[in-house]
Amino acid sequence: MTVALVSHDAGGAEILSSWALRSPEPCILVADGPAGSIFRRKCPELLSVTLREAVTAADWLLCGSGWQSGLEREAIRAGRAAGKKTVTFLDHWVNYRQRFEENGKLILPDEIRVGDIDALRIAKATFPDHPIELEDNPYLLDLRDQIAAVAASQQTQAGSGAILYVCEPIADHAEQAHGDARYFGYTEHDALRFFLDNASLLDNHGRHILIRPHPSEKAEKYAWAKEVTQQPISFGGDGTLLEETLGADIVVGCESMALIVGLLAGKRVVSSIPPGGRTCQLPHGGIEHLAILEAAARG
Structure with missing residues (x-):
């Protein structure tokens, strides 16, 4: 199944790019803003497409979240309108509700994912009636691996x-x-x-x-x-x-x-x-x- 990764802000891009590197599923990319340089550095082989192309080609959408752009919320709306599953992987521990607000309304995906127990607790308190799943934060997993590699090389x-x-x-x-x-x-x-x-x-x-x-x-x-x-x-x-x-x-x-x-x-x-x-x-x-x-x- 093809996954469309959608990201603008840096925090979400770090998680989604690390997720793509670990995923067996093929991915296509919709990136703007700071996310673009992060994906070019970590996943230069990913095919970049427009949001419209991504919604058409992908089986489901995995989005970042942030306040600097409406790109991810636009992707959630477009994906749901096309009958595609939409998922947001939250990258932090603050301002969860504001990440999905637009003109006073909540634009929520079908599923929210978080990367640790603290984030799960905060997300459930913020969205008590919404599907929320716990999945290891792939960005933090990568960081731990890189730190361990530095230690192992005696640097x-x-x-x-x-x-x-x-x-x-x-x-x-x-x-x-x-x-x-x-x-x-x-x-x-x-x-x-x-x-x-x-x-x-x-x-x-x-x-x-x-x-x-x-x-x-x-x-x-x-x-x-x-x-x-x-x-x-x-x-x-x-x-x-x-x-x-x-x-x-x-x-x-x-x-x-x-x-x-x-x-x-x-x-x-x-x-x-x-x-x-x-x-x-x-x-x-x-x-x-x-x-x-x-x-x-x-x-």
């Missing part, structure tokens, strides 16, 4: 001493979902500034900071950071997330998937959500919170 995972700061477009998401760029109580710039102001709480040795923009962002967005700290700063994103994670000792961000990658890689992981911001929604243990460290330092 060091100690990193270069750098701090990897991973960005996400929080204000854009809040504006699109809620009509208020500060809906979550902070923006990506607030979080980065809070980190830079308090980086000494993580390290007193002036470590190099590598700022990794979100795949939908350009490094210039954060150029101001070099003007507000004496610590050396450069911008990442040329390597994969795992490569840049393994090259660091500390991983910092708000509630990005990158924090989970950092945990898998055995790094110190810190959420930089500033005081007054919505509490970090990631359910994983092992994440430190800079706001708590800052409050403790103030006494």
